[in-house]
Amino acid sequence: MNNPTAAMLVIGDEILSGRTRDSNMHFLAGVLTEKGIPLAEVRVVADDHLAIVAAVRALSAGYTHVFTSGGIGPTHDDITADAIAAAFGVPITHRADAMALLGAHYDSRGLPFNEARQRMARIPDGAFLIDNPVSIAPGFTLNNVNVMAGVPSIFQAMVASVMPKLVGGPPLQSLTLRLLRGEGDIATRFAEIALDFADLSMGSYPFTQDGRYGTNLVVRGTDRSRLDLAMAALTGAFSE
Amino acid sequence: MNNPTAAMLVIGDEILSGRTRDSNMHFLAGVLTEKGIPLAEVRVVADDHLAIVAAVRALSAGYTHVFTSGGIGPTHDDITADAIAAAFGVPITHRADAMALLGAHYDSRGLPFNEARQRMARIPDGAFLIDNPVSIAPGFTLNNVNVMAGVPSIFQAMVASVMPKLVGGPPLQSLTLRLLRGEGDIATRFAEIALDFADLSMGSYPFTQDGRYGTNLVVRGTDRSRLDLAMAALTGAFSE
Numbered sequence: 001m002n003n004p005t006a007a008m009l010v011i012g013d014e015i016l017s018g019r020t021r022d023s024n025m026h027f028l029a030g031v032l033t034e035k036g037i038p039l040a041e042v043r044v045v046a047d048d049h050l051a052i053v054a055a056v057r058a059l060s061a062g063y064t065h066v067f068t069s070g071g072i073g074p075t076h077d078d079i080t081a082d083a084i085a086a087a088f089g090v091p092i093t094h095r096a097d098a099m100a101l102l103g104a105h106y107d108s109r110g111l112p113f114n115e116a117r118q119r120m121a122r123i124p125d126g127a128f129l130i131d132n133p134v135s136i137a138p139g140f141t142l143n144n145v146n147v148m149a150g151v152p153s154i155f156q157a158m159v160a161s162v163m164p165k166l167v168g169g170p171p172l173q174s175l176t177l178r179l180l181r182g183e184g185d186i187a188t189r190f191a192e193i194a195l196d197f198a199d200l201s202m203g204s205y206p207f208t209q210d211g212r213y214g215t216n217l218v219v220r221g222t223d224r225s226r227l228d229l230a231m232a233a234l235t236g237a238f239s240e
Numbered sequence: 241m242n243n244p245t246a247a248m249l250v251i252g253d254e255i256l257s258g259r260t261r262d263s264n265m266h267f268l269a270g271v272l273t274e275k276g277i278p279l280a281e282v283r284v285v286a287d288d289h290l291a292i293v294a295a296v297r298a299l300s301a302g303y304t305h306v307f308t309s310g311g312i313g314p315t316h317d318d319i320t321a322d323a324i325a326a327a328f329g330v331p332i333t334h335r336a337d338a339m340a341l342l343g344a345h346y347d348s349r350g351l352p353f354n355e356a357r358q359r360m361a362r363i364p365d366g367a368f369l370i371d372n373p374v375s376i377a378p379g380f381t382l383n384n385v386n387v388m389a390g391v392p393s394i395f396q397a398m399v400a401s402v403m404p405k406l407v408g409g410p411p412l413q414s415l416t417l418r419l420l421r422g423e424g425d426i427a428t429r430f431a432e433i434a435l436d437f438a439d440l441s442m443g444s445y446p447f448t449q450d451g452r453y454g455t456n457l458v459v460r461g462t463d464r465s466r467l468d469l470a471m472a473a474l475t476g477a478f479s480e
Contacts (some may be wrong), residue, residue: 010282010437012302013441014445014461015265015307015441016268016278016280016281016282017277017278017279017412017460018266018267018268018269018270018271018272018273018279018439020445021263021266021416022265022266025255025262025284026262027258028258029255029256029257029258030258030362032258033257033258033414036357038256038257039256039258040256040285040286040291041255041284041286041291042250042256042258042284042287043282043283043284043285044281044282044283045280045281046280047443051280051281065253068442070391073423073444073446074423074424074427075423075427075430075431075443076427076430076431076434076442077405077434077442077444079324095416106320106424110463111422111425113430114278114424115428116427116428117424117427119427120424131329151446152445157441164432169448172257172259172390173332174259182351183313183314183315183345184314184351184354184356184357184360185317185351185356186315187306187314187316187356187359188354188355188356190315190316191315191316191356194316194317201253201317202317203253203254203258203287203315203317204313204315204317205254206313206391208393212475218254218259220253220257220459229284238251
């Protein structure tokens with residue numbers, strides 16, 4: 001079996017307009033890297049039915065797991081659940097288990113379980129609910145697509161609910177060598193060392209400090225002993 | 241003519257691994273919204289030739305303008321320029337104008353203009369250079385794709401170089417009504433008002449404050465008088 005891969009779909013006009021800065025991508029990237037399910041692609045689309053359907057189909061076909069954020073609340077602009085159902089050609093209804101969860105929640109708070117709130121119990125046929133310990137309204141998993149809320153605290157809680165169910169690969173580890181030298185200074189030798197360790201991935205990331213150029217050399221891989229060897233080679237080549 | 245649209249392609253393993261938190265998307269989204277060129281889609285892909293080529297082709301065909309960030313430095317993992325050339329089927333060479341710019345820059349700093357640094361003068365045939373006042377190494381525009389650096393200060397400077405050349409549409413404006421009421425409380429009436437203003441886009445964004453649920457109702461559009469009318473309708477319906 002190939003190692004698992006993941007993609008993310010961020011849904012929301014508010015990200016694309018610059019009104020809100022997305023933080024879910026960075027959070028999910030870190031969790032997936034630790035789990036050994038590398039995040040290979042992210043797409044951000046608007047609250048637009050056809051755009052969501054097209055992106056879900058493309059990502060679901062291309063990756064082992066897909067994670068979406070946004071658009072599952074009670075208001076008219078929350079259209080993700082319907083779009084996911086449409087992407088897979090399955091019906092969507094107010095599901096009994098989700099209705100029971102939400103009904104009990106609003107009863108206990110003395111709030112009306114009105115039509116808008118019942119909208120959050122609309123779940124595509126065949127989906128499994130994702131637990132939401134923060135605000136109860138569930139996410140869901142349909143086929144390989146995990147559909148979660150956009151509010152960061154709820155997104156993070158749902159990710160915590162989903163992760164134990166997924167089978168990870170070997171976790172991707174990384175080591176960093178920080179140099180106070182510009183990239184142009186180290187690039188040729190760095191490329192040679194990268195060729196010697198073709199089983200690892202090596203990247204260089206420039207920074208500036210007090211007006212001087214510096215470079216972080218990052219080595220990534222799943223075999224710690226290989227990472228240590230590569231780091232020793234880089235340290236030998238570049239340390240001042 | 242239809243109003244212009246934009247897409248962004250973020251290129252880099254370091255974003256997808258969670259090592260670096262992207263900030264260029266949020267920056268570009270704000271600039272494009274002001275310019276009246278709505279950002280309609282963003283993709284993030286790894287430092288992978290085929291992934292970059294496929295995304296560039298899809299976004300270039302789908303939107304008026306495409307903006308990429310990342311992968312145009314001097315090291316072996318900087319593969320964006322070659323991938324853009326491949327996406328459009330044009331040759332890529334060390335171009336004389338870029339060589340002259342970079343040569344003069346490194347001469348003036350007393351640094352060798354070595355093979356790695358010369359790599360940053362590789363520009364696809366037919367592209368226009370994008371000015372980089374921060375670190376000289378240029379970006380470029382090929383067809384409708386603007387190729388820029390990933391380092392935020394350089395990305396922002398390149399965006400400033402490109403924007404005056406683009407023809408914007410009417411700027412998208414937004415007004416926000418902040419309510420200390422949950423979304424489920426206001427959703428039905430909010431949807432009715434949204435229908436009355438079908439020429440505008442209305443979204444609701446929940447937040448919590450001191451343990452209470454609140455909602456920001458956001459109205460977006462290009463006609464300020466319509467925005468004011470919509471805001472008056474929302475204020476009349478919801479203000480406490």
